[in-house]
Amino acid sequence: MRAQAVDQLALLPLYAAAGTAVLVLLADLLVGRRAVTIGTLAAGGLATVICAIVTGDRTGTFCDPNGSACSWVPSPLAATAAVVFAALTVGVLALSVPSLRLGTAPAGEFCFLLAASMTGGVVVGYAGDLITLIVGLETLTLPLYLLVGLRRFAPGERVTTSAAAASVTFFLISVISTAVALLGAALNYAATGALHFDRLIPGAGLTAPVADVGVGLLVIGLAFKVAAVPLHAWAPPTYDGAPLPVAAYLSTASKLGGVLALAAIVTRLDAAVLTAVLAILTMTVGNLVALRQTRMVRLLAWSSIAQAGYILAPLALGADGVEAAAAYAVFFVVLEFIAFAVVVALRPAGADGGDLASYRGAGRRSPWLGAALVLSLAGLAGLPPGLAGLFAKVTIVEALVDHGQTWLAVIVALNAVIALAYYLRVAALLYATPQQVGIPVADPTLLEAAMHPRRPVTRPVAAALITAVAVAVALGFAPQLLFDALSRAS
């Protein structure tokens, strides 16, 4: 057996991401200055973006000797995913700067964990076999257990254990889901002998039931990661207990990882019925429960559960739906990131998301932040002014109708109506007039202003927010850019 030639260029995004993690660790160890550590991660993230674009669409590497099945497969989808992962990492880092300055988390550890998680995300996109996929997914999630619980308290500050509780919940559920997915992969391997995506085939003969159970378990294990109903219960408490930027990362990057993994499975193996059932349950339950939420992050958590349902719906089409699902996922990730960025900007550094009531009138006090949140919520509801959300909705419905799943499209459409009810509630609250206080006040507006001093938005947060809004607007006017990026040469 001769040694394999490894195409180093194809691995460039991975080198960039993993190198970033190492560099961040070294920077923290040798220099020990917060700004340097943060700068290293930001630069590394941007380098990963560039490497992913440069690598683009090539032939795979780490192939088996006759070159048919590869473990590392660059594709337009993988490149887009790597760009999104790296950009999200930089964005979440920008959102974390205020709380890092405050010292709620040690900057070095925080940045290293984030970089490690980004590396996992990149691997998920490029993975070409089940082992690489699950290792990537674990590399993506493992640092997040720590990030969720990584919260230091100032001497006088009231110590809460919500972050620790969230971390443990997330950890336990994740470990179980990985075990389930691995069991599924193992059963499928036992029945068909395939690990590489190119070789995955439906089971046949005596072992067919084993293979089917394997596929089912694999999908269920991965569905935990995207928080699909009924495997969603961990998400709301985890998001709510985690620091805000980490919650943003969980609901965007981590979810995207799960979606990519699921897409890789359903493209090759038949799990249409299971995926369709998960999709319907996820969007319906997510939307209905979101109607009753009173806390900001919980509402966003439930809404992102419902959104995962919309992403799962085209995946029920198998390979035909992957492009629509990926496009929707990118639109969703951008809009969701804007929502979290506004929440970070409106809340004091290091604070949690708070009650919805505390956002009353926020749009009147900070018109630009209010406008950004309205743009993102309307987009998530699939409505203009941000055309990105509208195109996302059209993409999903078109894919479903095009492949004969009109009934699923009808359910998606009806869910969009339910969803508008709670997005609207938040948006309307932003512009509501101050609540009547019990005692007569000469000028309620003045009192309101005194009680809610305007917080200047930290520069990195503002930069992240402006970039995200610019991306959302650009995608709204030229969605074809995204469709081209996803389908180039494939």
Next chain:
Amino acid sequence: MTVALLAVLLVPALGAGVLALFPVRLDRTARLIGTIFAVVTLVPIVALPFAHGHSPSVNPLAVRPWAEFDVSWVPALHLDFHLGVDGVSYPLVALTGLLTALCCAYTVWKVPGGGSGRTLVALLLVLEVGILGTFLALDLVLFFLFFEVVLLPMYAVIAGWGGDDRRRAARKFVLYALFGSVLLLLGVVTVTVAAGTGDLTQLIGGDGLSRSTQYAAFTLFAIAFAVKAPLWPLHTWLPDAHTQAPTVGSVILAGVLLKMGTYGLIRVGVGVAPLGAEWAAPVLGILAAAAIIAGSLICLRQTELKRLIAYSSVGHMGFVLLGIATLTVTGLQAALLGNVAHGLITGLLFFLAGAIKDRAHTGELADLGGLRETAPRLAGVFGFAAIASLGLPGLAGFWGEAFAVVAAVERGGGLWVTLAAVASIGGALTAAYFLRLLRKVTQGPAVGAAVTPTIAGAEWLAWSPLIVLTLLVGLVPGLVLTEALR
């Protein structure tokens, strides 16, 4: 003319953008600038008919655009940025431009309580972009896109500047509207996927669409547009929205927003799925006749001014839908005329209802009365609008309603003649409730607080174009028809 076509959309969009960046302190200046943008929009609108030439076609519904603009936008979704104007859409385009300009001018003079006038004018301009875009779109997906643009701004207008119960009314409006628009999305996607294109100029006539696709598409379109128009029994959002909306909101809502439903039914529903329309016409006709009767009967029992006018829209739109349901050229022409007439007259009625409510501080019919004595001019204009609305020959309201009935008789057969008879009874009931309204509001002894009789210049400015056009369209209905559908 392509420039004019683009300017019709770009000018108000630019205006809204400028207003958004305007400093908060200069509220009045901002409102003035917004009004200037709305008026400037009228310039390309007036220029558009000069492009129109004659190009006869076999299908009366075929799009024969006077001016066109077509670039590919999102090929992956069959979406072209394809705009065009023809005889069917032009009257509505002109109506939208006019009413928006009048509403902006009215807002310069008076800002309803609740928020800044600058934002209200900006929202009116955004609404204008959405409505004009809907009328101009010659691509099915683009049509849907503009159809959705108006949802949230209208919600904001009602929820921000409305009456006491505005939030509930606005929420009801927007949820109903979104329900209609997701059905429209399903219909649009069904058609574009089956035909492989969204181009209305190719789709109209139903070529290349199978019978079952047309049935499914028309069902979806009909329900979607019936919510918007609104057609009984899907009208329940309308009275609440109208009662709570500020005057300018009501004017835009009744004047042009409802027309998106009827225009959509003519252009998209009947145009793209003619077999489906043929198949569903009896149901549509029966519902339209029921709407006429139901609207009139409900109006007879109303005790609130704006609510009554809102319900009268249900009846009037019933006539328009009856005209469409006959699927005859006469019926479609009646529908186009009825659309424009209703926009002019009901716009005027809502302006007047706002003026009365502002002066009397109540809209309860029981607390109004004797307007003829306390404010004779206001009472006179109100009487004119009410009589125009009940369909007096010689005023705009007559043609649409009379010819909808004529079209139903022409169509022949037991069902359509019955529907024509029912609709005429509804017409008589319309007269009954408008006369009751006049008796309560203008006649009788003066009740309640004294009403200021003076009418401000801004009010005359807002009303007079509508009064003149009501008269003009009544005397020369051919103005609206141009060469459409002939």
